[in-house]
Every structure is written in C-alpha cells, then in structure tokens.
Amino acid sequence: GQVMAPTKREETEAAILRSARVHFSRRGFEQVGVRDVADAAGVNAALVIRYFGTKEALFERAVAQEANLDALFELPRERLGEALVRYIIGKKDADSLLALLRSASNEQAGTLLRGSLEAQFITPLVALMQGDDKTLRAGLIAAQLLGLALMREVVASEPLKDADEMHLVARFAPLVQRLLDNR
Numbered sequence: 001g002q003v004m005a006p007t008k009r010e011e012t013e014a015a016i017l018r019s020a021r022v023h024f025s026r027r028g029f030e031q032v033g034v035r036d037v038a039d040a041a042g043v044n045a046a047l048v049i050r051y052f053g054t055k056e057a058l059f060e061r062a063v064a065q066e067a068n069l070d071a072l073f074e075l076p077r078e079r080l081g082e083a084l085v086r087y088i089i090g091k092k093d094a095d096s097l098l099a100l101l102r103s104a105s106n107e108q109a110g111t112l113l114r115g116s117l118e119a120q121f122i123t124p125l126v127a128l129m130q131g132d133d134k135t136l137r138a139g140l141i142a143a144q145l146l147g148l149a150l151m152r153e154v155v156a157s158e159p160l161k162d163a164d165e166m167h168l169v170a171r172f173a174p175l176v177q178r179l180l181d182n183r
Helices: 008-027 034-041 045-052 055-064 077-089 096-103 107-128 134-154 165-180
Strands: none
Touching: 008 034, 008 045, 008 055, 008 096, 034 045, 034 055, 045 055, 055 096, 055 107, 077 134, 077 165, 096 107, 096 134, 107 134, 134 165
C-alpha cells in the first residue's frame, strides 16, 4: 500500500502534542498554560483550543493516552519484572509518565492519571497474573514503579538518580517479579 504523507493539520497536531508533553513533564498540569504549549509549537493558542478543545483534553491526548505498554505485556511473565523496571528507569524529560507524576495532585489531572493507569497498566497486568489478589498485587507493582520514577526523576534522590542502571535493575526487578509471580 501507499504511505500517505501527513497532512499539515496532522503535522501541526503532532507538534502541539510534542510541545504539550515537554511542558507537562517539566512543570505539571497546573503550571502550564495553553499559550506556553502553543508558543513552543509555533502556533496560535486559539488553534490549540480549536484542535483539542480544552487544556484538560490536550493533557489527556498528550499524556494520559500516550504511554503504549502493549509490547511489554507481550513478553513472557518471567521477564516482565526486569522489563518493567528497565522501562521506568528509561523514562526521561519529555515523558508522559513524568507529566503524570508532576500533575497528580491536580484533581482533573489526577482523575486522568487514575483512568490511564487502570486502562494501560493495571488491567493488562492483572490479565497476565495468576493466583490470589491479582488487582492488589498489580497496584503494588504500580506503586513500586511509580515510586522509583518519582524518586529518580522528580525528587532527584541522590542514591537513585545517579545509580548505575544495571545495578538498579538487578536490585529492583526481583521485587517486582515476586509480586508478578505471587511469591
């Protein structure tokens, strides 16, 4: 089949979403205005509103719907603990996860965060797990991983932000794997 070149609108939307991701991940939902996102994308704020409706809708498209974990959940379960930890420590600057962490205290953003976490992480994780209290264990895994990301990237805790990634994975992955395997 023929690959269609993106339309001007699609290119503009992509630029706005990239700009939104960067701004929200650095400063969080409350601190970012539509004008900040528009200026960085090289467009008028009115165009952002015309394309996305509201700042909340922009946040949802740029951040809450962005993380795609499907490939991770296709891995064999015995490799998933390590893969999840590697995924989390690979998260840097213009990232939806950081945007969500920096925005979680905002009521609207927090609601989006819960919905996104449930749909994109908890539900698919529970489907892979066996044994008792799968939903609780999936929630504990999310808490471990988000806590690690928060401490490394937002709080910038000394021992974690500069830790050797291989050493961090070697120490942390077995904790996640234990919950996955119901051990």
